[in-house]
Amino acid sequence: MNSIRTKLFDLLISARPLLQFTLNVRKRNLMFTWHSLALNTDGSFRSNVWKGNNLPIQNIYVTSHRYYSKNTSHGSLITPETSSASELTMKENVCDSVALLEEECSFPVSENEDWSSEMKWIKSQESKDVLSPPKDLSEIDNLSPELRPTFNLAAYANRSHTLQQLIKLGVDLSNWDKRKHINSFILKLDFERDMKKYLMFLHDVGVEADDLGKWLTVNPLIFKENLENLQVRLDYLHSMNFSPDQITRIISKNPNWLLFSTVRIDNRLGYFQRTFHLTGAEVRLLATKQPKLITMNLFSIKRTSFAIEEEMGFSPSEMKSLLLSQPKIWRANGVSLLRRFEIAHNQIGLSHSQIVQFPQILMSRDFRIKQRHDYLKLIGRDQYDPLKPNYVSPSALVSSDDVEFCTTIAKTSVQNFNDFLKTR
Template identity: 45%
Template sequence: MALSAQQIPRWLGSIKLSSFINGAQLRKHFLRQRKTLLHGFPAQPQMSSDNCCLWWGIKTYRTSSSWNSSQSTNSSSQENPPPHSALLPSANGQSPKAQKIPSADSTVSLEGLEDLPPLSPLQPITDQEAVQIIADPPLPPVSFTLRDYVDHSETLQKLVLLGVDLSKIEKHPDAANLLLRLDFEKDIKQILLFLKDLGLEDNQLGSFLTKNYAIFSEDLENLRTRVNYLQSKNFSKTDITQMVRKAPFLLNFSVERLDNRLGFFQKELELNVKKTRDLIIHLPRLLTGSLEPVKENMKVYRLEFGFKRNEIQHMITRIPKMLTANKRKLTETFDYVHNVMHIPHHIIVKFPQIFNTRLFKIKERHLFLAYLGRAQYEPTKPNYVSLDRLVSIPDEVFCEELAKASIQDFEKFLKTL
C-alpha cells in the first residue's frame, strides 16, 4: 500500500534526523518489524551506518500509546521467544552491535510505515532541533491597536502600502473590526479600481481611504448608481472627482438623500440649477454635512445682520463657506466690521471674503491704519482701502502700499496692543 500524501513528508523528514539508537534497541526493533518491513530480505541484512537514521526516524515518530503497545509486545515475545537463528550474529562474524540495517535505497515495503501515527507534541527533541524551530507570534485576541494585526493580515499590509493611516482608523472600533474581516481580493480590490476609474490618483487613495474606510462596506453597484445620478444632474466626471476628493463620504449617501439635498439648497437659497450646481462643486460637503448650521446661518444673515435675500445669495455664491461657518465667529466679525470700522452693508456684500478671515488680522491692520490716519473705507473718498486688499495681501505689501510705513513700524505697533 502506498504512502498517503500526509505521511510522505513525515517519512522523508524522519530521514533528516541524526540521532542513533544503541545496538540492543536496534536489534529488538528489527525483530518486531521484520515481518512487515523486511519481507523478501535475507535473514541477516546489511545496512550502512549512514542509513541508520531511517530507523531512528521511524522510532521517533511513535506516540506514547504506540510505545505502550510495543512494551506489551515485548512482554509477549519474552513468553514466546523467536527462533534462535534470528538472534545469531551475521554470517561474516560481526557482533550484534556491528550489525547494519538495510539501506534506505533498497526496496522496502511501505505497508508498515502507513500505519505509523503522527509525531506526538510530547515527543522529546534535542536542543539543536529546538533552536531551529521558528514559531509565528500569536494573534492577540484583543488589542487597542491595529499594529498588532498587520503581520497576520494581508489586507492591512496592502492598505499600509497604499498610504492608509491605520493609527487614525483604529480610533474607531467599528473600522478596525470591519477591516480585519475583509479579504483584499474579494472586498477591496474592486473598490480601488472603481475609485481609480473615477479619477482618484494613486497618491490620493491613502488619504481618501483613511477618512472614508466605510466605503468598503458599500455595494459596488450602489456606488455606480450614485455616480450615474450625479452625471444625470450635469455634473461632469471632473466635477465628480473633485467633489469626492473634497467630500470623501459623498458616495456613501443614497440617491434619495443626494436628491433631497440638491432640492433643499435650490429652494432655500432660491438659486437656479446652474448656481446650485456651482455651489455644490465648490463646497460638496453641503451634501454630506448637517443642515442645521446652514439653516441657522441663513437666519443670522437675514434677522441679525439685516442682509436682504439677494445680498445673501450673492455672498454665499462667492464664499460658500459662509453657509457652514461658526455662528459666533460670523457674529463677532460682522459686529467689528460694521459697528467698529463703520462699513455699511452694501460694501460688505461686495467683499464677503471678510467673513472668511481671522478677526485678529482684521483688528491688527485696521488699528494700524487708524493710528496712521489711513483707515478710509469709503470708495468715493481719497486714500480708499478696499476690504479685499485689507485682508488678502501680505504684511509687507500692506505696509508699503496701504499703510505707507515700514514692516518694522508695523511690528513695533503690534507689540503695543
C-alpha cells in the same frame, strides 16, 4: 509492553481507599492524561479510564474492595460471586484499553523503551529560558503569543497583508482607531477580494492615485456599500447634467458623498434650490465648489442662514450672493462668524454690500482684521470708501502677508508694524 500492562493492572487492583491514580504519557509536545480514579470502600465511584474520540473505553466500579467490571459496548455486569472472573475480565479490559490507547495515539512504544530519555527531554523543555534568543530569527513570529483584542490596528500591521497594502496607499490607520467598529470591520476584509474592486471604481471616477489614501482615511465605510448602488449614484449626477470634471471634483473633495443615496442627495440639492432661489446651473456650481456643504447637517445650515439673514441683517439676494461666492461661510462656527461681522460692520464700518463684495473678510481670523485696521487707523490710512482718495480695499486686511501689507497698503516698514503689535 507486557510489563507496562501488568504494572497498570496491579496499580488498579491494589489501589487503597481514597487513593488517587493518574497516568501521564508524553510524546514530545503531545501529552495524554488518564482520568483520575478514586477508590473508596464506603461508597461507589465510577471513572472513565480513558476516552478516545469521545468513546468511553472502560468503566470500573468499586464497592467495599469488590471490583466489578462493566463493558460499555455490551452492557454486561460481572457479579461479586464471580470475583475471580471479575478480576480476569478487568485485566483483559484494561489491557485492551492500553492497546487501544497505543493504536489511537500511534505511540512507538517498544518492549525495552527507556522512559528516562523522555523525562530528560521534558525537563530540558521546562528549564528552557524563554528570554534566550532563538537560533533562527525567522521563528520569532511563531514564538510570539496569539494576538488579543486591541484598541488600535498597529498590533496587526506586521501580520495583516490588507493593512500593509492600505499603509502603502497612504491610509492613516490611527484615524480609524478613533471611530467605533471600523477596526473590527476592516480586519475581516481581504485586500484582493474585498477592496481592490472599490479602488478600481474610485480610480475610474477620477480620484487620483496619490489621493486614495486620504480618501479612504475619511471614508472606510465605502467597503460596506454595494458597487451597483455606487454606480447608480454616479448615474444620478450624470442625469442632473453634472459634467465629468464636476463629478470628479465632487467625489474627490467629499468622500462621504457616495454614502448618501440618490434620494437623500436629491432632497439636499432641492433644499438649497428652494431656500436660496437657485437655478439648476447655480445648484451644480454650489455642489462643485463646496461639495461638503451638500452633505452637512441641515440643522447647522439652517442655523447659519438664520444668523446671516436675521442677526446680521443681510437681504435674501445678498445671502444668495454670499452662498455662491463664499459657501464656506455656512460651514463656519456661528459664534466666530458673528464676531467677525461685528468687527467688520460695526468697528471698521463696512456696509453689507461691501461685505458681500469681499466675503473673505468673514472667513479670516478676527484678531488679524482688528490688528491691521487699528494700525491703519493709527497712521491715518483707514479709508475704505472707494469714492474717496487713499482708498484701501477691505481684502487687504486679510489677503496679504505682513510684508506686503506694510509696503503696499500701510506704506510703512515692517519694524514699525511689529512695534505696534507689541503694544497690543
